[in-house]
Amino acid sequence: MSSNSACETWLPEDELQLHIERDETIVFASSSGHCNLDCSYCIISPIAKHQPSLSYDDLRFVLDQLNGRVFMIFSGTGDFFAAQRRDDLLLTRLLEDPRLSVALDINGVVVHCIDTLPAEALARIRQVNLTLHYRQLVDHNALRHWQRNALMLLQRLEPVVCVNMILSAPEQAVWEPALEWYEANVHRESPKPLHLIQDVNRPLTAADDNVIAHLQQRFGSMIRSVRRGSFAQVFEPFDYVTCPAGQEYFRIWHDGRIQACPNVPELHDCGHAKERRFAPRTAPLDCHDARHCDCYHIASAGKMVFHRAGHNPASR
Numbered sequence: 001m002s003s004n005s006a007c008e009t010w011l012p013e014d015e016l017q018l019h020i021e022r023d024e025t026i027v028f029a030s031s032s033g034h035c036n037l038d039c040s041y042c043i044i045s046p047i048a049k050h051q052p053s054l055s056y057d058d059l060r061f062v063l064d065q066l067n068g069r070v071f072m073i074f075s076g077t078g079d080f081f082a083a084q085r086r087d088d089l090l091l092t093r094l095l096e097d098p099r100l101s102v103a104l105d106i107n108g109v110v111v112h113c114i115d116t117l118p119a120e121a122l123a124r125i126r127q128v129n130l131t132l133h134y135r136q137l138v139d140h141n142a143l144r145h146w147q148r149n150a151l152m153l154l155q156r157l158e159p160v161v162c163v164n165m166i167l168s169a170p171e172q173a174v175w176e177p178a179l180e181w182y183e184a185n186v187h188r189e190s191p192k193p194l195h196l197i198q199d200v201n202r203p204l205t206a207a208d209d210n211v212i213a214h215l216q217q218r219f220g221s222m223i224r225s226v227r228r229g230s231f232a233q234v235f236e237p238f239d240y241v242t243c244p245a246g247q248e249y250f251r252i253w254h255d256g257r258i259q260a261c262p263n264v265p266e267l268h269d270c271g272h273a274k275e276r277r278f279a280p281r282t283a284p285l286d287c288h289d290a291r292h293c294d295c296y297h298i299a300s301a302g303k304m305v306f307h308r309a310g311h312n313p314a315s316r
């Protein structure tokens with residue numbers, strides 16, 4: 001088998017999967033250089049603190065370089081809202097562009113704009129990944145902020161909100177108290193189930209598995225799924241892919257760097273949002289390293305061609 005249309009059938013149906021339209025340019029924007037939490041399992045090391053962030057004008061520059069519809073996925077270095085002031089109105093101003101849809105990956109401690117967005121703009125927020133970092137919320141005395149923001153998000157955007165909690169083995173002792181708190185303070189008022197996601201860097205033990213089984217039994221349908229595994233598994237059946245990195249997919253960093261793909265060194269320099277440079281690629285790339293989160297989302301948008309030895313490549 002070698003076909004991009006097959007992609008949509010072999011990628012698992014998944015509530016957490018981003019819904020990307022075929023005619024949209026995908027821009028992963030790690031726009032924030034600051035996070036207000038200090039999670040022990042954060043994959044950004046050191047955790048981003050008071051680094052440069054992308055302004056409205058920086059993101060406007062990128063949008064102006066792209067034709068047609070754009071899907072910006074705000075996820076990465078810091079927390080999207082933590083680096084902004086409320087009166088920046090960053091999200092409100094961005095969503096004034098009708099070509100733009102967004103997804104947000106947030107920790108929920110600070111949330112701006114969403115409570116006042118008009119319905120038309122609200123409809124172009126396609127996904128909100130809201131993570132409950134319980135231990136950090138306790139340590140930062142932020143549980144009440146998170147509760148208020150979670151309930152507001154669920155009231156305005158419930159169908160597209162995914163609530164997540166990270167299962168990191170060293171924090172096993174707080175898994176159950178975290179779920180108890182969520183049940184009493186959010187789920188009781190707005191019955192949104194949550195996804196438990198394994199810490200990618202710390203394997204779970206048999207004892208951890210027993211605890212997870214207990215939690216599933218105790219909390220029942222409040223736990224929508226327990227996610228393990230990696231994006232790499234999805235690509236294992238294929239030898240290489242043809243990828244639109246630098247044409248229909250970009251990654252922008254909080255300091256302004258624009259990359260066609262952060263995982264392929266020769267694709268690292270594709271411009272700079274703060275220097276107002278943009279140099280997209282003119283041809284797709286045959287890539288043998290498809291195994292990352294971004295690859296998965298590009299594939300799920302039907303934008304890749306998959307190749308296997310002995311099979312003819314399919315046209316896109």
Ligand code: SF4
Nearest residue numbers: 035037038039042107
């Ligand atoms: S909220 Fe996210 S970015 Fe911030 S420290 Fe925790 S895992 Fe890292």
Ligand code: SF4
Nearest residue numbers: 243261263287290295
């Ligand atoms: S690593 Fe993934 S996103 Fe980057 S060029 Fe390869 S397939 Fe595309």
